[in-house]
Amino acid sequence: MALTAAPPVQGKPARLAFVQVAQPGTGDDKARNLEHARDKIAEAVRGGKDGKKPDLVVLPEIFNSPYATGSFRKYAERIGWSPETRDGFDVAQTESESIRLLSEAAKEHGVWLIGGSIPELSADDKVYNSSPIFSPDGKLVAVHRKVHLFDIDIPGGITFKESETLTGGDWQTIVETDFGKIGVGICYDVRFPELAMIAARKGCIAMIYPAAFNTTTGPLHWDLVQRARAVDNQIYVGMCSPARATEGDGYKAWGHSSLFDPMGKTVGQLEEKEDILFVDLDPEVVNKARAGIPVTVQRRFDVYADVSKVDV
């Protein structure tokens, strides 16, 4: 029995490298963090056991600053990119040393680069948690500003309030690479299924999130939310975390950078220490999942189209 399947997703097989670098402690200087990230990108580009060069390298959330609301403004840099200037943006004009370094690394190695995220200072003096994305010629093709701020309070677990110093972004980010469309979110954004659903319906083969879960929610939800987004939308979902800090009283990231496939299977996953995860995307795996379980074309928007109008 042939079922009605969604149109095939456009893309080519691609190798990804998730660079799980240590997150800076409060005493760290930024130049050292940046140099370390640059070295790790170079290591990733040399490939894993089979020596295959990745098409896309991903860094974790807030890799150049301590992950602390009190540090974001101090470490923030003016990037200058906006969706309006996207095509005419010249990296040579940015004031951001992190953007310059990442652009050089992407160009030097000829790879797509999701440059984790960094605190960004906007023209109107707000601070955002922002993920810059570079093409292999070093062009800054997009900046995703974390849309959903991480404000949680779990007694006996973790309290964190990004909104004390950060502002939420107000656009969705989809990047067109030469191996297919990729959606980008940042960490807490993964808890909101809508971004992933829209990305999938717009033809993305994967959602990638620079992220930094913690030791309270990590063991419970890190795998679960990625697998849920992957299975709901029949796309690949991956998150790149910092390594877990072993000293100091700073943020203790969960680690476990990982990629899940459209059937919810683990493609690959790290532990909590510094390491690099090499994993492959295959559009045929997406097409097969969609042909077998065609939820993409079975949705009943006539029944639930007005979900945003339902009061909570």
Ligand SMILES: O=C(O)CCC(=O)C(=O)O
């Ligand atoms: O959602 C979570 O449990 C963690 C989110 C987080 O750490 C973040 O958004 O930075």
